[in-house]
Amino acid sequence: MTTNEFTLLFRRRFSMAHRLIAGDSVKCAVPHGHNETVSVKLEAVDPAPLDGAANMVESFARAKATWHRWIDGHVDHALQLSHRDPLIGYFREHEPEKLPMLLITPGDPTTEALAACMMAKANALFATETSPLRCVEVEIEETPTNTVIFRGVPEHHLDAGYLGLPGAPWWLRGDMSINDL
Numbered sequence: 647m648t649t650n651e652f653t654l655l656f657r658r659r660f661s662m663a664h665r666l667i668a669g670d671s672v673k674c675a676v677p678h679g680h681n682e683t684v685s686v687k688l689e690a691v692d693p694a695p696l697d698g699a700a701n702m703v704e705s706f707a708r709a710k711a712t713w714h715r716w717i718d719g720h721v722d723h724a725l726q727l728s729h730r731d732p733l734i735g736y737f738r739e740h741e742p743e744k745l746p747m748l749l750i751t752p753g754d755p756t757t758e759a760l761a762a763c764m765m766a767k768a769n770a771l772f773a774t775e776t777s778p779l780r781c782v783e784v785e786i787e788e789t790p791t792n793t794v795i796f797r798g799v800p801e802h803h804l805d806a807g808y809l810g811l812p813g814a815p816w817w818l819r820g821d822m823s824i825n826d827l
């Protein structure tokens with residue numbers, strides 16, 4: 647087997663809002679927004695030498711189409727909340743039509759949690775479309791001064807049973823979902 651000598655890297659900007667309620671920072675517990683940039687590093691599941699003809703690991707357009715559709719159509723302008731956040735109850739009661747725009751993480755929606763969710767989601771999307779690629783690293787620039795890089799195993803950090811639901815959580819499903827509400 648050939649080792650992975652090529653990595654494709656795609657960047658996308660999105661706007662978001664969140665709040666962190668588990669810590670003691672009042673500043674972080676007030677809903678606030680960031681314009682963030684996510685970068686994903688993609689590698690071939692079965693690496694092979696360039697073929698001397700098309701010479702591509704995968705076309706850029708094919709490699710990023712579904713991922714960017716998810717970021718642009720669902721992550722962009724989502725409100726990110728902990729599954730324990732009482733604001734979810736507010737939306738259920740008063741603005742249920744906006745529930746699909748809540749991105750819910752198990753625990754606080756820190757940049758670390760988002761990075762782990764994004765890697766899992768990217769790989770679920772790639773698996774569903776039988777892409778030859780997998781995501782090996784996610785970098786999220788939350789602000790010009792704060793960046794998180796994740797190159798681990800999402801399952802080590804995300805509680806898939808966070809809501810006690812029978813099925814797979816949204817980050818493991820190869821669809822456009824961002825919550826399990």
Ligand SMILES: Nc1nc2c(c(=O)[nH]1)N=C([C@H](O)[C@H](O)COP(=O)(O)OP(=O)(O)OP(=O)(O)O)CN2
Pocket residue numbers: 666674678755756757758788789791792
């Ligand atoms: N490890 C983490 N720590 C914090 C996160 C996070 O996701 N992971 N997030 C926040 C808040 O989102 C906050 O908005 C950003 O933090 P902070 O650096 O305090 O914000 P500033 O933009 O004011 O940073 P400066 O570099 O001082 O401009 C908090 N912590």
